[in-house]
Amino acid sequence: MGKLTIGCFSSLVGSMTLDFAVKLCAAAIDKGHKVDFWVSGNGTMLSIKDQRAFKDYSALEKPLKELMAKGLNVTACEACAEARGYHKDNTMEGFKRHSMDWYLASAFDADRVLHIGGE
Amino acid sequence: MGKLTIGCFSSLVGSMTLDFAVKLCAAAIDKGHKVDFWVSGNGTMLSIKDQRAFKDYSALEKPLKELMAKGLNVTACEACAEARGYHKDNTMEGFKRHSMDWYLASAFDADRVLHIGGE
Amino acid sequence: MATTKLGFIVQRPPYKSENPKLALTHAIASQSVEVYLKEGDLVTADIAFIGDGVLNCIKNQKAMDIYKLTSTETHIKMALLLDLNILVCKEDLARFGLTENDIVIDAEEFGAEMKTKVVPFSEITKMMEEVNHLLFF
Amino acid sequence: MATTKLGFIVQRPPYKSENPKLALTHAIASQSVEVYLKEGDLVTADIAFIGDGVLNCIKNQKAMDIYKLTSTETHIKMALLLDLNILVCKEDLARFGLTENDIVIDAEEFGAEMKTKVVPFSEITKMMEEVNHLLFF
Amino acid sequence: MRLAVFVSDYKITVDTLDRLKAEKLGIILVGNGVYHTTIKENGNPSPLLKKSANFYVLSEDLETRGISSSNISGNIKVITYSELVDLIFNDYEKLAWL
Amino acid sequence: MRLAVFVSDYKITVDTLDRLKAEKLGIILVGNGVYHTTIKENGNPSPLLKKSANFYVLSEDLETRGISSSNISGNIKVITYSELVDLIFNDYEKLAWL
Numbered sequence: 001m002g003k004l005t006i007g008c009f010s011s012l013v014g015s016m017t018l019d020f021a022v023k024l025c026a027a028a029i030d031k032g033h034k035v036d037f038w039v040s041g042n043g044t045m046l047s048i049k050d051q052r053a054f055k056d057y058s059a060l061e062k063p064l065k066e067l068m069a070k071g072l073n074v075t076a077c078e079a080c081a082e083a084r085g086y087h088k089d090n091t092m093e094g095f096k097r098h099s100m101d102w103y104l105a106s107a108f109d110a111d112r113v114l115h116i117g118g119e
Numbered sequence: 120m121g122k123l124t125i126g127c128f129s130s131l132v133g134s135m136t137l138d139f140a141v142k143l144c145a146a147a148i149d150k151g152h153k154v155d156f157w158v159s160g161n162g163t164m165l166s167i168k169d170q171r172a173f174k175d176y177s178a179l180e181k182p183l184k185e186l187m188a189k190g191l192n193v194t195a196c197e198a199c200a201e202a203r204g205y206h207k208d209n210t211m212e213g214f215k216r217h218s219m220d221w222y223l224a225s226a227f228d229a230d231r232v233l234h235i236g237g238e
Numbered sequence: 239m240a241t242t243k244l245g246f247i248v249q250r251p252p253y254k255s256e257n258p259k260l261a262l263t264h265a266i267a268s269q270s271v272e273v274y275l276k277e278g279d280l281v282t283a284d285i286a287f288i289g290d291g292v293l294n295c296i297k298n299q300k301a302m303d304i305y306k307l308t309s310t311e312t313h314i315k316m317a318l319l320l321d322l323n324i325l326v327c328k329e330d331l332a333r334f335g336l337t338e339n340d341i342v343i344d345a346e347e348f349g350a351e352m353k354t355k356v357v358p359f360s361e362i363t364k365m366m367e368e369v370n371h372l373l374f375f
Numbered sequence: 376m377a378t379t380k381l382g383f384i385v386q387r388p389p390y391k392s393e394n395p396k397l398a399l400t401h402a403i404a405s406q407s408v409e410v411y412l413k414e415g416d417l418v419t420a421d422i423a424f425i426g427d428g429v430l431n432c433i434k435n436q437k438a439m440d441i442y443k444l445t446s447t448e449t450h451i452k453m454a455l456l457l458d459l460n461i462l463v464c465k466e467d468l469a470r471f472g473l474t475e476n477d478i479v480i481d482a483e484e485f486g487a488e489m490k491t492k493v494v495p496f497s498e499i500t501k502m503m504e505e506v507n508h509l510l511f512f
Numbered sequence: 513m514r515l516a517v518f519v520s521d522y523k524i525t526v527d528t529l530d531r532l533k534a535e536k537l538g539i540i541l542v543g544n545g546v547y548h549t550t551i552k553e554n555g556n557p558s559p560l561l562k563k564s565a566n567f568y569v570l571s572e573d574l575e576t577r578g579i580s581s582s583n584i585s586g587n588i589k590v591i592t593y594s595e596l597v598d599l600i601f602n603d604y605e606k607l608a609w610l
Numbered sequence: 611m612r613l614a615v616f617v618s619d620y621k622i623t624v625d626t627l628d629r630l631k632a633e634k635l636g637i638i639l640v641g642n643g644v645y646h647t648t649i650k651e652n653g654n655p656s657p658l659l660k661k662s663a664n665f666y667v668l669s670e671d672l673e674t675r676g677i678s679s680s681n682i683s684g685n686i687k688v689i690t691y692s693e694l695v696d697l698i699f700n701d702y703e704k705l706a707w708l
Contacts, residue, residue: 002699007510010133010393013161013203014256016641017618019305023670027691033699040401041393042132042161048204055308056263057202083176085167090209100404104418105411107508108379112698115510116707117394118387118624121601126373129256133393135543136520138442142572146593152601159264160256174445175400219267223281224274226371227242231600234373235609236257237250237526249526249610251620253674254642289526290620293645296676304670311676335650363533367513374528374608386624386708388522390576391544426625427522430547433578441572448578472552500631504611511626511706523623
C-alpha cells in the first residue's frame with residue numbers, strides 16, 4: 001500500500017475539482033492507501049464548518065467527515081484561510097490548519113503527488 | 120447622475136476581479152453615481168468579516184467599509200453564502216444578504232449593469 | 239408600469255465553474271422579483287446558450303446520482319416550468335454534431351408548457367438588441 | 376538522510392488566479408520544511424516559468440502601489456533571496472519578444488546571490504525528469 | 513446598440529467576441545486583458561486588435577503588470593478607473609464582460 | 611519518466627501538453643476534459659486524441675455530463691475512480707494536472 005498526497009489549489013471552489021479530489025481520496029482509502037489532502041488558496045473553503053447542504057451546491061462536509069473517520073489526513077493552508085476570514089473557530093472538527101511547509105513535508109515520503117494547481 | 124449595478128460571480132476569488140469591481144465602485148461613487156454591488160457564487164467570500172489583511176492576499180474589507188460609509192449598497196447571495204458556511208454571524212457589518220431576486224430588482228432601475236459572470 | 243428586460247447569455251460548459259448554474263438560478267429569480275418592485279413593474283429574463291454553452295443542454299446528465307448535485311439539465315427544466323424563454327444556438331449545436339434529440343427540449347414530466355427553442359444566432363443577436371441589459375456567463 | 380525534489384512549473388500569467396503566487400510561496404516553504412522531517416532529510420523546490428507563465432517575470436510590476444498586493448515580481452525576488460533555483464524558458468521569452476532586460480534577473484537590493492536562469496526548454500525537461508514529483512500551476 | 517465589451521483574459525476561451533454585432537463597439541482591456549496591448553507572439557500583435565472597434569486599456573492594470581503606458585500604440589486609449597466610469601455612462605449603453 | 615497528465619478542461623489555455631516528453635505518457639480525461647472523447651467540432655475529433663499516448667476517461671464524469679460510455683471509441687479506456695487509483699500507483703510515477 002502506498003501514500004498519495006493530493007493538493008487542491010486556487011480558483012477551484014464551485015468547479016467540480018474539490019468534488020473530484022474528495023472522491024479520489026475515498027477511492028484510495030478504500031483500497032488501503034494512506035492519503036494526505038492539502039487545500040490552499042480558494043480550496044481552503046472546504047475547511048469551513050456548517051456548510052448548508054443544498055442540492056444546488058457541492059456539499060462535501062459529510063463525505064469529508066466520513067473519510068476523516070477512516071484516516072484521511074486533511075489540512076488547510078492557514079494563511080490562505082485567515083486571509084479569507086476562515087478562522088480556527090469556524091473550521092470543521094478534524095480539519096487541520098498549517099503553514100505551507102506541511103504540504104511539502106507530506107510530499108517528502110509520498111509515493112505519488114497529485115497537485116491540482118491549475119484551473 | 121446615474122445608477123450602476125455591478126454583479127460579481129463565481130470563480131473570481133483570488134483573481135483580481137473583486138479588486139477591480141471594488142475600485143470601479145469607488146470611482147463611480149466619487150463621481151456621484153449610485154452603485155449597487157451584488158456578489159454571488161465564490162464572490163460571496165467578500166462578505167466575511169475579520170479577513171486578515173496580509174499583503175500577499177487581496178484585502179478588501181477596509182476599502183469596502185469606506186465605500187459603504189459613502190453609500191455603497193453591497194449584498195451577497197444568501198444561498199451561495201450559506202452553502203459555503205458563511206452565516207449571518209460572520210458577515211461584515213453593513214453587508215446585506217438576500218436571495219437572487221435582489222440583483223434583478225437592482226437591475227430594474229439601473230442605468231448600466233456590469234455583470235462580471237465569466238472567468 | 240415598466241418592464242426591464244435582461245438577456246442571460248451562457249457561453250461556457252457546465253460544472254467547471256458555477257456560472258451556467260448561477261445564470262439559470264438568477265434568471266429563475268425574475269419570477270419572484272416583484273416583492274422589490276411597484277405594482278405592475280416587471281423584470282423579464284431570456285436565456286441563450288451559445289458556443290460551448292450549448293453543452294449545458296445535453297440530456298441525461300447524472301450529476302445527482304454521482305455527485306449529489308442538481309444537474310444543469312434539471313435547472314433548465316425548472317426554467318422551462320417557470321415559463322422562461324430559452325434559446326439554443328442552432329449553428330453551435332450543428333458544429334458539435336448535436337441534434338435536438340441530444341438536448342433538453344421540454345420538461346413535460348414537471349408539467350411545463352414551455353419548450354427550448356433552437357434558433358439561428360441571428361435570433362439571439364435580435365434578443366441581445368431588444369433587452370435592456372446583458373449578462374454574459 | 377534522504378532528499379525529495381519537487382518541480383514547480385508555472386504555466387499561467389499572474390493575477391488572474393492566485394496560482395503563480397501560490398507556486399512561489401509554497402516553493403519558498405521548502406526552506407522551513409525540516410521542522411516536520413528527520414535530521415538531514417530535505418525537500419528541494421525548483422521553479423520553472425514556461426508558456427504564458429513567463430509573463431510573471433516581467434519587472435516593474437506596481438501591484439503594491441495600485442492594489443496593495445505583493446507583486447509576483449517581489450515573490451520571485453524573495454525566492455531568489457532564499458536561494459531557490461528559478462528557470463525561465465528562453466523560447467517562450469523569445470516568442471513574446473521579451474529579453475533578459477524585461478524580466479527579473481536578480482534581487483541584489485535584498486542581498487540575494489541567486490539569479491534567475493534563462494534556459495532552453497530542454498533544460499526544463501531535464502529538471503522535470505530529475506525531480507521526484509511535479510506540481511503544475 | 514452601443515456595446516462595450518470587457519476583456520480580462522489573455523487566453524480567451526469563448527468565441528463570443530467574433531460574433532457580437534453592434535453599431536458602436538468598444539473593447540475595454542482590463543486585468544490580464546491588458547497583455548493584448550503590447551505582447552507580440554512571434555512578432556505579431558494580438559489578433560484581438562484587428563477587430564473594428566474602439567479600444568481602451570486600464571492604466572492601473574497595465575502598471576500592475578509592469579507594462580508602461582508609453583508603450584501603448586495610439587489607437588488604444590489609455591484610461592483610468594475614473595475615465596472608465598464616464599465611458600460606461602456616456603459612451604455605451606450595454607456592457608458585456610466575456 | 612512514466613507521466614500521467616490529467617486534462618480537466620474542454621478549452622485548454624496552456625500549451626504544455628504538446629511539449630512534455632515522457633517514455634510512457636498517459637492522458638487522463640476528467641471533469642470537462644471528458645468532452646474531448648465524443649464532441650466533434652465540424653466533424654473532427656478533438657486534436658488532443660491525435661497525441662501519441664494512452665488515453666483514459668473517468669466514467670463518473672462522462673455520466674455526469676450526459677455522455678454514455680458506450681459512445682467512447684476503443685482506444686480510450688473508460689475507468690472508474692477505483693481503477694484510477696490503481697493507474698496512479700501502478701502505471702505512472704509522476705502526475706501532472708494541467
